[in-house]
Amino acid sequence: MSKSCVLAYSGGLDTSVILGWLQDEGYDVHAVYVDLGQPCEDREATMQKARDCGAVSSRIVDVREELCRDFAFPVLAWQAKYESIYLLGTSIARPLISKVCLEVAREVGATAYAHGATGKGNDQCRFQLAAEALNPHVEMIAPWRIKAFRDAFPGRTELIAYCEQKNIPVKASTAKPYSSDENVLHISYEAGRLEELDVNGVETVDFGMGVSPQEAPDKVEEVTIGVEAGVPVSLNGKTVSALEMVEQLNTIGGRNGVGRIDMIENRFVGMKSRGVYESPGMTILYDALMYIEQLTLDRDLLHLRDRLAPEVAEMVYYGFWYTPKLDALMAFIREAQQPVTGEVTLQMYKGNIMVSKRSSPNSLYDDEIATMEGGGSYNQDDAEGFLRIQGLPSRVQGTVRPRNY
Secondary structure, eight states, X not given: OOEEEEEEOOSSHHHHHHHHXXXXXXXXXXXXXXXXXXXXXXXXXXXXXXXXXXXXXXXXXXXXXXXXXXXXXXXHHTTOOBTTTBOOHHHHHHHHHHHHHHHHHHHHTOOEEEOOOOTTXXXXXXXXHHHHHHOTTOEEEOGGGOHHHHHHOSSHHHHHHHHHHTTOOOOOOOOOSSEEEEOSSOEEEESGGXXXXXXXXXXXXXXXXOOXXXXXXXXXXXXXXXXXXXXXXXXXXXXXXXXXXXXXXXXXXXXXXXXXXXXXXXXXXXXXXXXXXXXXXXXXXXXXXXXXXXXXXXXXHHHHHHHHHHHHHHHXXXXXXXXXXXXXXXXXXXXXXXXXXXXXXXXXETTEEEEEEEEOTTOOOOHHXXXXXXXXXXXXXXXXXXXXXXXXXXXXXXXHSOOOO
């Protein structure tokens, strides 16, 4: 009896070769194209290509809305950024790919799950940790971690030759000076020339989601975003879905040069790597939510969230999405975000985002308390007792252990 396997399939050179190799290894292959908003000239043609190459079945599963609503927006609510800068666009998507592939595996009766991630990167961790959490008995197949596969395909030439031998249609175009990965949340660029740190990444990359700040219009563009309980729900007064929100803000942010970064990051497997990213829509949403939180979250809750946010970012980056720890943290942020409702208007100008106005029915801002003018409802006499109590430990310690100054 043939073994059965689900392959996370893109239609590109690597996964086309892996599809053929899995058949050589005795597997019936079910190809799954998980639609995250990545570019594809013809999705149906890609699926037909998989079948022509011998896949028992092939299908497209559109999860763009789910990616934005159930994966990106909860991470947004945490204001989670890996190493203070990366918005986790690739990291967020990988557990969803595993979830979809395992759902298909359960439907078709497959016991194995294969992917094309390398043994040096983060994606192998995200795919496998998610898959094993959802199905502890799944057989994971990562060909690039198998020595016999690497020996058979040491370079692009051998991959193309294999496709020619198997009559697998691939585009044998000249490789880019870097690699890229795109979904509706962002595009990441790495490897190739970007591994040379004396190369200007922003000048090397041909960005796909927008213009540079220098090329952006010489005028301010405003956008108004409405939020309910920490979830973005309206754009310029119109209710939109999570996917519509991200897509429309990608367009607006992209034409204004918003959301580009170039960073050296620490991969989960231990090495440092360089990544160039663009995330125009999500960059705008991070700022929009932050400004409404400033009105609606009390100090101690906000500071606690900010202390935990790097922990959440690290877990998402590493691939620990389906874990009790992250489940608990997500429950916390859903409760913490309940008062975060309001509307904010942002101005974009040549890569910059500036707040124009903000409002909330749950605002904790009270100008009668905050005013620096005379009067108001704040009694400055109260500060004397407050500071005497706050300073008590310092006075005691200063008496017992005088400091030299």
